Amino acid sequence: MTANARTGITSAAVCAAFAALALAFLSDWGQTRPARPALALVDTNFLDTATTRRSYADLVRAGADLSDFDCYVCHEKNKPPPLRLDTNQNIIVATEHSDIVMGHGRHGRNNNCFNCHNETNLTLLQPRDGRELTFADSTQLCGSCHGPTYRDWLAGAHGRISGYWDRGSSPFTAEEIRDLSGMVDRMRRQSDPVSAFVWQKLSIPQQALLRNYQPPASATNPAQGVVLDALNKIIGEPSIYEPGRFKGIPLAIATATLLEQSPKGDNLIYLNRLLLQDAYPLELSRSQRKDCVNCHNPHSPPFPSRPPAPGPHPLREIGPLAGPQTAQE
Amino acid sequence: MGRRSFLRTSAVLTTGLAALAASLKPLLDMNDFPTMERFLQKYYKEMTPQDMARVLKRIEDEVEQQYGLRPHVRDLKPMDGVEYVYCLNLTRCIGCRKCVHACVAENNESRDPEIQYIRVLRLPDGSLGTDKADHFYASKSVPEKGFFYMPVQCQQCKNPPCVKVCPVHATWQEADGITVVDYDWCIGCRYCEAACPYWARRFNFTKPSIPKDRLNPDMAYLGNRPRRQGVMEKCHFCIQRSRAGRYPACLEVCPAGARKFGNILDPNSEVSYILKSKRVFIQLKEEMGTSPRFFYYFDV
Numbered sequence: 001m002t003a004n005a006r007t008g009i010t011s012a013a014v015c016a017a018f019a020a021l022a023l024a025f026l027s028d029w030g031q032t033r034p035a036r037p038a039l040a041l042v043d044t045n046f047l048d049t050a051t052t053r054r055s056y057a058d059l060v061r062a063g064a065d066l067s068d069f070d071c072y073v074c075h076e077k078n079k080p081p082p083l084r085l086d087t088n089q090n091i092i093v094a095t096e097h098s099d100i101v102m103g104h105g106r107h108g109r110n111n112n113c114f115n116c117h118n119e120t121n122l123t124l125l126q127p128r129d130g131r132e133l134t135f136a137d138s139t140q141l142c143g144s145c146h147g148p149t150y151r152d153w154l155a156g157a158h159g160r161i162s163g164y165w166d167r168g169s170s171p172f173t174a175e176e177i178r179d180l181s182g183m184v185d186r187m188r189r190q191s192d193p194v195s196a197f198v199w200q201k202l203s204i205p206q207q208a209l210l211r212n213y214q215p216p217a218s219a220t221n222p223a224q225g226v227v228l229d230a231l232n233k234i235i236g237e238p239s240i241y242e243p244g245r246f247k248g249i250p251l252a253i254a255t256a257t258l259l260e261q262s263p264k265g266d267n268l269i270y271l272n273r274l275l276l277q278d279a280y281p282l283e284l285s286r287s288q289r290k291d292c293v294n295c296h297n298p299h300s301p302p303f304p305s306r307p308p309a310p311g312p313h314p315l316r317e318i319g320p321l322a323g324p325q326t327a328q329e
Numbered sequence: 330m331g332r333r334s335f336l337r338t339s340a341v342l343t344t345g346l347a348a349l350a351a352s353l354k355p356l357l358d359m360n361d362f363p364t365m366e367r368f369l370q371k372y373y374k375e376m377t378p379q380d381m382a383r384v385l386k387r388i389e390d391e392v393e394q395q396y397g398l399r400p401h402v403r404d405l406k407p408m409d410g411v412e413y414v415y416c417l418n419l420t421r422c423i424g425c426r427k428c429v430h431a432c433v434a435e436n437n438e439s440r441d442p443e444i445q446y447i448r449v450l451r452l453p454d455g456s457l458g459t460d461k462a463d464h465f466y467a468s469k470s471v472p473e474k475g476f477f478y479m480p481v482q483c484q485q486c487k488n489p490p491c492v493k494v495c496p497v498h499a500t501w502q503e504a505d506g507i508t509v510v511d512y513d514w515c516i517g518c519r520y521c522e523a524a525c526p527y528w529a530r531r532f533n534f535t536k537p538s539i540p541k542d543r544l545n546p547d548m549a550y551l552g553n554r555p556r557r558q559g560v561m562e563k564c565h566f567c568i569q570r571s572r573a574g575r576y577p578a579c580l581e582v583c584p585a586g587a588r589k590f591g592n593i594l595d596p597n598s599e600v601s602y603i604l605k606s607k608r609v610f611i612q613l614k615e616e617m618g619t620s621p622r623f624f625y626y627f628d629v
Contacts, residue, residue, distance in 0.1 A: 004333075011337040018344030025351035039441045041540060042430045049431075049581045156599030157607070158628075160586040165598070166408075166574030267597065295586070 051160060051294035056135035057252075058294070060281070069135060071122035080119035083112070103300030116141060116298070136250060142292045153289065154257065161289040171232040172273070176284055180224055183283040184213050187227070193245040194279040201230050235272040251278050361536060361557055372498075373511045373551075381550070384513075388554055392546075395555070396539070400546035402554055405572035407505035413566055413622065414506075414593040414600045416609070417480065420628040421587035424449055424471040424478030428579035428588065432482075435567060435578035436553040437545055439537030446531065446564040447482040447579060457611065482579075483508065483529035483564035484613065484621030491521035491530060500561070506622050507566050509551040517559035526617045530563045566590070593622075600624075 059066060067073070074096065075081055084092040091111050093100050104110040118124040118132060125133045127144035143150030152158035177183060188210050190196040199207065206226045213223040234240055241259055251259070255274040263271050277284050292298070330338075366387055371380055385402045393399040429447045438444040450462035454475050462479070472478065489508050492500055499514040500521055522530040536558040548554040549569035556562050567577035571590070580588040591598035603609065603626060611625035 008333075008337065011341050015340050015344045018341070018348040021348040022344065022351040025348065025354055036441075039443055041440060041543070042433070044434075046427060047431050047434055047582060052584065152602075152628075155602040156591075157589060157603050158586065160583070161599075162576060162581045164574045165571070165576050165591045266595075290586075295584075 049162060051290050053294055053297065055291040055293045056138065057291065060136065069123070075122055078120060080114075081122075083114070100299045104298070134250075138293055138298065139291045142296075142298070153292075156289060159290055159292070159295060171235070172228055172276075172284070174224055174228065177224060177227060179283040180221070180227065181213075183227055183280060184210050184223055186280070186283070187230075188213075192249075192279075193247070194249070194276075197240065197245060198230055198234065201233055202226065206230070231276060234276065235269050237272070239268060240272050240275055246275065246279070249279050251275075367513060370513050372514060374501075385550065388548075388550070392544075392548075392555060396541045396544050398541065398544055398546055400544070400548045400554070402548040402550060403569070404550040405552075405568060407503050407507075408572060408574075410594055411592045412506045412594050413485065413571060413590065414604070414624065415485075415566070415622065416589040416600050416603045416607075416624045416626060418585075418587045418589070418628050419477055419479060419611075419625050421585040422449075422472075422478040422480060422583075423585050423587075424451060424466070424468075424473075424476075425584065427582045427584060428480055431578040431582035432564070432567075434543060435545055435570075436565075437537075437539050437548070437555050438531075438562070439533065439535075439556075440540060440543075441538045442535065444531045444533070444537070444562065446529070446562075447480050448528070449478055449480045451476050451478055459613070479625065480579075481527055481529075481613065482623075483525075484527055484619065484623040485564075485566065487620035487622065488618060490524040490526070490617075490619060494520040494524040496520065503551075505572070507568055507571075508563075509565055509568065510561055510563065511551065512554070512556045512560045512562065515560040517561065519561065521561055526614045526619060527621075530561050532561055533558050 054064075056066075056069065081094075086092055091102050091113065093102060102111045113119075114126075116125055116127075118126040121132070123134070125135065125138060125141045127133065127141050129144060131140070131144075133140050139150075139153070143153070149158050186192065186195040187199050187202075188207075190199050202210070206229070209226055210223055213221070239259075239262075252274065255271070255278050258267065258271045258274065261267070364387075366383075370384060376384065381404050385404060388402050389400055392402075426447075426449050429445050429449060432438070432446050433440070433443065436446065438446070448464055450459060450464060451466040451473075452459070452462050454477060485502075485506050485508050487506075489502055492502055492508060495501075496518060497514060497516055499516070500508060500510045502508045517532065519530075519532055522528070522532060533556055537556055539555060544555075545553060547569055549572070552565050552568035567575075567579075570577055576590055577588075580590050589599050589603055591600040593600055593604070595601060604624065607626045607628060609624045609626040612621045612623070613625070614621075
């Protein structure tokens with residue numbers, strides 16, 4: 001074969017090889033990637049940060065129907081409801097209250113309604129020390145027996161909390177104003193002493209701006225800026241609490257506790273913040289620790305997700321019980 | 330050269346080039362080329378506020394173009410006198426993994442493949458060894474008897490091995506204790522992932538896919554802005570929230586109140602209270618000398 005022919009055959013072979021390679025690359029070497037099944041997105045309800053229960057204070061703030069809490073629609077005033085006990089000295093819950101399952105305390109030791117409820121005034125709760133508390137202050141009742149947990153709760157170490165870890169020094173932000181028109185309305189009408197106090201802090205042009213405010217308005221409404229300015233100026237001042245100013249405004253437990261401590265510095269800012277939030281419960285959103293009843297059912301309090309501890313005493317389990325289980329805590 | 334040799338040479342060359350071009354076909358799948366602006370971007374610590382403003386605008390433009398939603402990207406600086414610490418109550422954790430998914434939603438992590446900064450371990454009661462841990466438990470309901478649950482995420486170590494090994498200083502620890510990653514500086518070598526004893530670091534093997542309606546538009550430069558293929562990411566204590574004074578998303582969603590977060594330099598914070606009064610016993614893998622800022626404890 002001539003050199004020419006050999007060259008021709010070689011180059012044809014090389015061309016064919018290259019062409020084959022090109023085809024192979026273009027068709028991915030005959031391999032197809034298996035299609036991965038698409039991952040399902042998580043249900044957004046799973047990400048809800050709401051607590052499992054709502055407290056009485058939550059219901060008041062939300063303007064919900066509170067007729068269920070009006071005991072004297074059915075009960076007679078000044079006539080304590082009689083308690084009926086079964087042969088084991090357990091409370092028989094009336095059918096009208098059949099949603100209540102009693103389970104507070106081992107050995108049935110706390111299964112008496114009037115350990116917590118005030119029998120002469122059913123709208124109140126009664127801790128053992130003689131105080132009378134409203135339903136909104138139920139955490140004080142729980143804390144009157146569950147001291148270590150209550151102290152943890154006050155420190156922020158027990159239970160759920162949301163909002164700001166930066167207690168004192170974070171100024172009010174726009175997203176904390178839940179109801180701008182309500183707030184402006186209260187301020188310009190000076191409908192209560194706190195609103196009158198806040199109104200006095202505004203300059204004349206600011207007051208004029210609020211007088212002219214008409215809802216609904218866009219999110220960047222200047223009225224919002226004015227309100228935020230006023231609130232943030234106030235929280236930097238000495239304590240805004242005066243009994244006359246806050247008469248008729250129920251203070252949250254955190255507020256009352258902090259007020260007693262006469263705080264200074266960051267804690268004073270935090271106190272003023274809390275006072276303003278108490279004065280405007282519907283207009284400003286709170287960032288606070290949740291109450292006991294936001295997670296625990298007061299009648300059968302075990303945290304719903306934990307299986308109850310077995311045995312007569314959680315620290316002294318020595319084996320399976322011989323007899324029937326007592327009422328579970 | 331004669332006609333024949335010319336034709337032969339050109340035939341070989343053409344088919345050769347065709348084969349070469351065909352072999353480079355995977356490059357056609359690349360669609361995430363850096364713009365010149367991003368390519369020439371300065372190192373984070375050398376940027377002036379004007380540089381940063383331009384960069385933030387670039388990011389907002391890019392996100393708007395890709396997701397149809399204009400985000401609000403901020404460069405939040407550490408607060409003075411703040412060092413973050415996370416405490417986790419192992420008596421309370423029920424292993425529901427809500428924290429995992431809240432984190433994914435808050436931090437714009439890729440959904441497919443799904444990147445999750447938090448990994449919840451299920452350990453049998455009485456053991457603290459992570460060798461007995463089940464990372465992939467899938468029980469019908471939690472908590473299960475005989476087990477306890479331990480969520481693990483970036484521990485924001487005081488002595489972080491990931492920072493030590495990064496060849497380009499794309500990751501460093503800030504004054505408030507958070508170890509951050511500059512996603513535009515990371516070269517994706519994954520040394521930090523190898524160095525981390527907790528597997529806190531996640532790598533984007535593919536372009537992250539975030540459904541448009543689930544994008545969180547409240548972003549931070551060192552935090553939850555959308556990442557690219559080929560960069561590392563990890564828990565940053567929700568920097569867009571914590572540096573604005575708020576709790577991280579994992580804490581707010583926890584139904585059991587197992588998570589506690591705050592400023593350890595503040596004696597009145599809940600984390601100070603916990604470290605003083607609780608049986609805080611674990612820093613995970615204490616023997617590695619990383620000195621994590623994540624404390625596990627048991628409660629009554």
